[in-house]
Amino acid sequence: GENVEQHPSTLSVQEGDSAVIKCTYSDSASNYFPWYKQELGKRPQLIIDIRSNVGEKKDQRIAVTLNKTAKHFSLHITETQPEDSAVYFCAARNFGNEKLTFGTGTRLTIIP
Amino acid sequence: DTEVTQTPKHLVMGMTNKKSLKCEQHMGHRAMYWYKQKAKKPPELMFVYSYEKLSINESVPSRFSPECPNSSLLNLHLHALQPEDSALYLCASSQVPGTDTQYFGPGTRLTVL
Numbered sequence: 001g002e003n004v005e006q007h008p009s010t011l012s013v014q015e016g017d018s019a020v021i022k023c024t025y026s027d028s029a030s031n032y033f034p035w036y037k038q039e040l041g042k043r044p045q046l047i048i049d050i051r052s053n054v055g056e057k058k059d060q061r062i063a064v065t066l067n068k069t070a071k072h073f074s075l076h077i078t079e080t081q082p083e084d085s086a087v088y089f090c091a092a093r094n095f096g097n098e099k100l101t102f103g104t105g106t107r108l109t110i111i112p
Numbered sequence: 113d114t115e116v117t118q119t120p121k122h123l124v125m126g127m128t129n130k131k132s133l134k135c136e137q138h139m140g141h142r143a144m145y146w147y148k149q150k151a152k153k154p155p156e157l158m159f160v161y162s163y164e165k166l167s168i169n170e171s172v173p174s175r176f177s178p179e180c181p182n183s184s185l186l187n188l189h190l191h192a193l194q195p196e197d198s199a200l201y202l203c204a205s206s207q208v209p210g211t212d213t214q215y216f217g218p219g220t221r222l223t224v225l
Contacts, residue, residue, distance in 0.1 A: 034213060043202065043216040044155065089154050096210040098143060098168055102154035 002027040004092050006103030013080050014111050021106045023090035024072040030092040033073045034100070035064060039086045047088075048075070077108075085110045116217035118203050124223045127193060133220045135186040135203030143209035144186040146178060147202040149219070155202055161186060162209035193224045 003026040013019045025033075034049035050057045050064045050073065057064050061080075066073040077084055090103040116137045125131050135144065143162050147155035160168035161180040175197075177189040186203055203217040 032211075036216075043218045046213055046215065049213060087152075093210075098145075098160045098162060098210045099157055100214060105152070105154055 002030060002092055002094070002099075002101040004090060004101050004103040006090050006106060008106060009104065010107045010109070012109045012111055015080055015082060017080055019075075019077045019080055019084070019108055019110075021075045021088055021090070021108070022072060023074070023092075023103045024070075025092040025101075026071070027092070027094065028068075028071060029094045031095050032093045033064070033066060034091050035075050036089045036091065037086045038089065038105075044089060080110045082110050082112055084108060116203055116205050116215055118201075118217040118220050120220055121218070122221045122223075124225065125190065125193065126225050127195075129193075130189070130191045132190065133188040133201055133203075133222075135188075135205075135217055136184055137205045137215075137217075138184055139205065139207070139215075140183075141205035141207050141215075142183060143206045143212075143214075144180060145204040145206075145214060146176075146186070146188050147204065147216075149200040149202055155216075159188075160209070167209070190222075193222075195224050198222055198224045 006023045031052035036044035037047045038044045048064050061078045063076045088106045091100045093100045119134045146158040149155045158172045159178040164180045175192050179187040200219045202219045204214040206212040206214045
């Protein structure tokens with residue numbers, strides 16, 4: 001089955017700086033890669049996703065890049081703000097497979 | 113309505129109790145999911161219903177019993193739980209099974225005494 005590794009497990013960044021979280025996946029057939037943000041006591045919320053037919057996707061301060069050859073994808077947050085503090089989970093899935101495989105999570109702390 | 117809702121928000125139960133968790137969505141999604149999430153861990157898939165039929169059971173103990181009465185509603189029946197079953201139980205839904213984004217409900221915080 002799919003295995004997703006996520007690094008780092010914790011990340012502290014000065015407000016205004018950029019943050020990068022990286023994930024690698026094992027199944028070359030995986031073709032959908034969402035990122036979820038989970039604030040303390042709240043639900044996981046989708047912040048951005050990418051499919052394997054594109055290499056990069058951007059939404060304001062958030063971007064995701066995908067390298068299919070190396071089987072890794074990354075979340076980039078620019079101009080970080082205190083409200084970006086949360087746990088971020090990456091995930092991977094094959095087309096037609098109902099199961100999302102999650103990474104272990106990254107606790108991001110923005111230092112004011 | 114663009115949300116997945118869950119009730120109750122919190123539940124405390126004894127090991128001999130029977131209780132149920134409820135999940136509802138009115139987005140016309142045809143796949144619904146139950147996840148269990150322990151502190152500082154990712155969500156862990158328990159069950160998937162596709163078009164109201166159970167399609168995935170991730171070897172979950174029989175003290176957890178899912179039910180999908182219709183395309184908008186998903187229940188999780190709990191019986192004879194153990195303290196280690198205490199966790200956040202999340203429901204999610206997606207428009208088409210296996211192809212679309214999963215949207216999560218707010219979860220039920222379950223404590224088993």
